Amino acid sequence: MAIGFHLHQTQIKRMVIDKVTKVKDRRPTLQFDDETFELLMDCIHCGFCLTVCPTFALTGDETDSPRGRLYYMRLLAEGRIEPEESVLNHLDRCLTCRACETACPSGVRYGFLAELTRAQLTKRGKGPTRKAKFHEILLRYILPYPKRLEFALLPLRIAQMLKLTEWFNGIPFFARAINMIPPLPSRRWRKMPEVFPAKNGRKLRVGLATGCVNSIVLSRTNWSTAEVLSASGCEVIIPKSQGCCGAISLHTGHLEEAKKFARQLVLTFARYEPLDAIVLTAAGCETTMKEYGHLLADDPEVAELARNFASKVKDFCELLDEIGLPSPLKPMPMKVTYHDPCHLAHGQNVRQQPRNLIRQVPEVEFVELPESDWCCGGAGAYSLLQPEMSEMVLERKIANIKSTGAEAVITSNIVCMMQLWYGIQKHKLNVRLITIADFLRAALPEV
Numbered sequence: 001m002a003i004g005f006h007l008h009q010t011q012i013k014r015m016v017i018d019k020v021t022k023v024k025d026r027r028p029t030l031q032f033d034d035e036t037f038e039l040l041m042d043c044i045h046c047g048f049c050l051t052v053c054p055t056f057a058l059t060g061d062e063t064d065s066p067r068g069r070l071y072y073m074r075l076l077a078e079g080r081i082e083p084e085e086s087v088l089n090h091l092d093r094c095l096t097c098r099a100c101e102t103a104c105p106s107g108v109r110y111g112f113l114a115e116l117t118r119a120q121l122t123k124r125g126k127g128p129t130r131k132a133k134f135h136e137i138l139l140r141y142i143l144p145y146p147k148r149l150e151f152a153l154l155p156l157r158i159a160q161m162l163k164l165t166e167w168f169n170g171i172p173f174f175a176r177a178i179n180m181i182p183p184l185p186s187r188r189w190r191k192m193p194e195v196f197p198a199k200n201g202r203k204l205r206v207g208l209a210t211g212c213v214n215s216i217v218l219s220r221t222n223w224s225t226a227e228v229l230s231a232s233g234c235e236v237i238i239p240k241s242q243g244c245c246g247a248i249s250l251h252t253g254h255l256e257e258a259k260k261f262a263r264q265l266v267l268t269f270a271r272y273e274p275l276d277a278i279v280l281t282a283a284g285c286e287t288t289m290k291e292y293g294h295l296l297a298d299d300p301e302v303a304e305l306a307r308n309f310a311s312k313v314k315d316f317c318e319l320l321d322e323i324g325l326p327s328p329l330k331p332m333p334m335k336v337t338y339h340d341p342c343h344l345a346h347g348q349n350v351r352q353q354p355r356n357l358i359r360q361v362p363e364v365e366f367v368e369l370p371e372s373d374w375c376c377g378g379a380g381a382y383s384l385l386q387p388e389m390s391e392m393v394l395e396r397k398i399a400n401i402k403s404t405g406a407e408a409v410i411t412s413n414i415v416c417m418m419q420l421w422y423g424i425q426k427h428k429l430n431v432r433l434i435t436i437a438d439f440l441r442a443a444l445p446e447v
């Protein structure tokens with residue numbers, strides 16, 4: 001009843017806006033239904049989100065803030081403005097880090113609205129990759145396919161072996177992407193067994209999503225993830241022929257493509273049920289997977305399976321904190337800090353669990369990173385599509401890392417790993433970068 005009344009109010013508001021602005025026969029750029037439009041109206045313009053928005057911090061321009069972007073979305077949905085470059089540029093500059101959601105007292109679903117906006121703009125040829133066709137090919141036709149990516153990275157693999165990676169620095173488009181890739185693990189780590197048996201008594205049977213870019217660039221980390229889970233009492237199932245989860249497509253506005261990938265992954269994991277949880281270590285992918293129920297709600301064949309899948313998705317740290325690490329762990333006498341991936345902290349509210357796990361390792365000195373949940377500038381494809389803004393966001397993160405005096409930075413998301421790797425190399429910091437799965441594996445008693 002209350003929702004019905006609220007929606008009725010929204011329809012009246014939209015009619016009044018049409019009258020006042022005399023916008024007739026317009027076809028708004030964003031076609032939001034009343035329920036979605038109502039989400040835009042949740043913004044009460046308080047401005048609490050401005051202080052946490054990395055892009056607003058850089059430009060000081062209201063149109064680079066969450067409040068400004070929401071207003072643009074509203075104007076586009078009402079047909080009061082056209083999708084001109086001057087508008088699109090501010091929408092493109094959003095990192096979709098969702099820090100504004102954490103700060104918002106009104107519960108505005110900014111991430112959902114931003115993704116929907118990107119999807120609708122992309123359909124009209126106004127998406128974030130409209131001026132970057134090379135990157136669009138990379139993002140849509142290479143990154144989500146592990147075999148293609150492996151092939152595309154072959155020259156880099158050889159250059160890394162011969163220590164000749166600086167040769168790529170003069171090649172337009174390539175240099176930034178290449179400099180983000182840490183030393184590639186040996187190809188043997190790609191071949192994971194289908195089952196890692198549970199050690200120390202089976203508590204759970206869990207599926208491991210190995211990811212697309214993850215399965216090539218962080219294939220050793222996938223092993224570590226399975227080894228730590230196995231040592232903690234999980235039977236780890238690794239389905240064959242996994243593909244991309246669709247997160248890259250979603251972030252670049254290709255909704256139908258994202259649904260296709262999501263559908264495929266849901267069907268693949270359904271063959272391995274019963275599973276108690278579906279685990280991974282890529283926060284951006286996890287956020288997408290946790291929303292599969294919504295993403296595939298209109299697909300009658302997989303809607304139920306997608307809801308079941310989404311209900312089981314857990315971040316690696318989230319699950320481990322629940323079931324506990326094996327003991328005793330080996331001492332790791334080093335000073336470490338932790339960077340919160342945005343989609344883990346803001347997207348899933350997983351903040352304390354990684355810290356709990358790190359602190360359990362004997363002799364570790366844990367020091368908090370100032371602004372640990374401030375975006376690193378990686379943000380999906382952002383570092384490729386908005387390299388200048390991305391670098392500026394990264395500078396703040398690097399300065400904070402320096403200030404801790406830590407010997408190692410721990411994090412858990414592939415894009416954060418790549419962006420921080422780039423920043424650490426660029427600034428020649430004497431700091432190790434390590435995923436939380438690799439860090440915990442090194443502390444396992446039997447390794």
Ligand code: SF4
Pocket residue numbers: 052053054055056064065066069093094095096097098099100101110
């Ligand atoms: S998602 Fe991040 S960059 Fe985008 S508006 Fe919100 S706080 Fe700013």
Ligand code: SF4
Pocket residue numbers: 042043044045046047048049050066067070100103104105106107108
């Ligand atoms: S904090 Fe929330 S309600 Fe306030 S201006 Fe930002 S988005 Fe709007």
